[in-house]
Amino acid sequence: MNAQHPYRILSDYYYNWAGLRNGRPFVHTHPQYEIFYFHGGTCDYRLGERTIGLEPGDLIIMNGTTPHGPEVSEPTGYVRTMFSFDPHLVQLFDESLRTCDPLKPFRVLKNYHFRLSPEAREECEELLRRINRFYGCNDIVQYNRFLMAFYDLLLFLLVQGRSVMEDKQKTDPGREQYVDRLIRFIDLHFMEELKLEDLVKHVHISRFHLMKLFRETTGTTITDYLYERRINQAKLLLMCEKEISVTRVCYEVGFKHLAHFSRLFKKKVGHTPEAYKKLAHSEGGLTRQRQKTNPTCIS
Known part of the structure; x- marks a missing residue:
């Protein structure tokens, strides 16, 4: 089918991916926002001046401009889902859907490590499966289902970070x-x-x-x-x-x-x-x- 729109609109995308790109870890920056979910293996993740020992079910959001990247000793066991996106991608959502400020966690927290509860981890992984199911399909209906799954993930992050954001805005x-x-x-x-x-x-x-x-x-x-x-x-x-x-x-x-x-x-x-x-x-x-x-x- 000839696509009338570029349905794959994320800047970079890996789902449930094992191993390292180009065979080696690297610390980098970019102007896009990034969502990183750790499925399993062993990884210390560098985020600015911090090094985070990751556990399965950990999730990190990043504004991209802070140096970040994995430190992995056994690449084949390093499994993650990661995608970066332009923050202005939210304009693809109807204005009524933007009223809750779905990118607030990225703007307020900038870079944040979530250690999800078992229930939140299950919900997050289901959202990621939905995103992967519909991402890149050359069909306008599936494309919109991808957008809704992506929007739902942003709302999930909004809920997970709500109390932290409230505290941060009081003390910043x-x-x-x-x-x-x-x-x-x-x-x-x-x-x-x-x-x-x-x-x-x-x-x-x-x-x-x-x-x-x-x-x-x-x-x-x-x-x-x-x-x-x-x-x-x-x-x-x-x-x-x-x-x-x-x-x-x-x-x-x-x-x-x-x-x-x-x-x-x-x-x-x-x-x-x-x-x-x-x-x-x-x-x-x-x-x-x-x-x-x-x-x-x-x-």
């Missing part, structure tokens, strides 16, 4: 609240003409402190975050709207000049917008480039 210093406020503002107004002076006025701190605080908290600059936000939105539009023109996408996401948009898009994505759109709507297209699953899993 105000500095991160400035960054959260700014990110929310950018996410709502990225398609408009935004100047740094306007952002400074919105959060009510000095320009110097805002730029410094944003870099320390997110690992990127305000300008780079804004461009990343616009490019991610452009990717979604190009993936999900087959008839939309690249020029229209350029202006809809907030760029003023098509040449600037195309140059930045290629730098960050690796393809021009035209090539990305063509690849997204070709048979298999982007999905075949992205999916790395265990040969035994359903896809």
